[in-house]
Amino acid sequence: MAFSAIAFAVPSLLALVLLWVGSNRWSPWYDMEYHQGGWLNNSFVFGRDLAGLAVFWLTAVRYLIARRNGQGIVWGGLLIVAYSLVFSLLGFDLVMALDPQWYSTLLGGYFFISGLYIASAAWAFLAVWQRETREEQLMDLGRLIVAFSLMATYLMYAHLLPIWYENLPDETRFLVPRFNFQPWLGVSYLLLGLVYLGPLVLLLTERSKRTRWSLGGISLLVLCGMWIERWCW
8 A cells, every 4th residue: 555655656746847837936936046046046946856856756666676576675775865865855945945045954854754754644544444454553553653743743843942042043934923923823833733742642542543543533633734734834
């Protein structure tokens, strides 16, 4: 079931092409000159992102082929490296660059870890509908969700802590409106419950992990919360 996500390869590349075609309508760097210089040249942004995403999917295909032959260890490691690098780049280029005056060295790591969080929740939500899924497998998926919720929460908090103790006002552009003004403040509290602390509390017990309706419901809440979180960027 998890491997079936390879079918998203072509749609994801087409979506990036569509974003490129319509970039003059939504991208703040289109025909603009910022302190990043040529790094935010529109063609360079989408050219490198398309190349990186293509490399990631080709590595994923090569891993699946190697795994069927019982030789997936090396390509599995390469796939992890490709995923972390490519989706860090996508986070920097398509999320952080939406505000060219804001920067954060942690955003790339948060973006690809929270992507794994979304994937684990989606995997669990699909698994609960399969009759052949065993309770032990549901338990493992529940543990994955808890693990990635902790990672995502830590990395989001890591945005706050250095800004506070290092007194970095240039990095507050993203945080100040989301922690002080409506409607962002209400959304921030909602995400705190749905995405960051909620799954940790709701999936503490073994019963909540191995029961289909509870694991499925919590996974759906995580997916909805992460959709809102992505929208709020």
